[in-house]
Amino acid sequence: MTEAEEALWGIDKLNVPRSEIPAVTHVDYSARIQTVHAETNPRYHALIRAFAERAGCPVLVNTSFNVRGEPIVHTPEDAFRCFMGTGIEVLVVGDCFLRKEDQDPSLALDYRGAFALD
Numbered sequence: 001m002t003e004a005e006e007a008l009w010g011i012d013k014l015n016v017p018r019s020e021i022p023a024v025t026h027v028d029y030s031a032r033i034q035t036v037h038a039e040t041n042p043r044y045h046a047l048i049r050a051f052a053e054r055a056g057c058p059v060l061v062n063t064s065f066n067v068r069g070e071p072i073v074h075t076p077e078d079a080f081r082c083f084m085g086t087g088i089e090v091l092v093v094g095d096c097f098l099r100k101e102d103q104d105p106s107l108a109l110d111y112r113g114a115f116a117l118d
Helices: 042-055 076-084
Strands: 090-093 096-099
Touching: 076 090, 076 096
Parallel strands: none
Antiparallel strands: 090 096
C-alpha cells in the first residue's frame, strides 16, 4: 500500500485492491484458501476448471450465503429467496442452474433499508 492508503481506516482501507482476487485477500495480504482435488471431489474440481477456462481465474469464493441480519441459507428455498433479494446473477443448487434474468421479477425482494449499514 502507498502511505496514503496505509493512513486509511475501516471500509476505506478495505476498498484498496490488495491482489488480483481482492475478495479473498485480507487487509494483511493473507488469505485462507482451500484446495480441491479431482480425485476427492471430481464434480467440484470440474466446475472450478470450467470457470477458470471462461474467466481466466481458477478461484471460486466460498462464503456465507445470506443477507446481513438474516440466518445463513439452509434450504434450496432459502437460497432462492436470498438470490432474488441480492445482486447475485446466477444460482446453482445441485443440478439446478438459475439465471436471475430468467426469473419472475415479481419474486424479487428488496433488502435495501432493511438492515443498518456498517
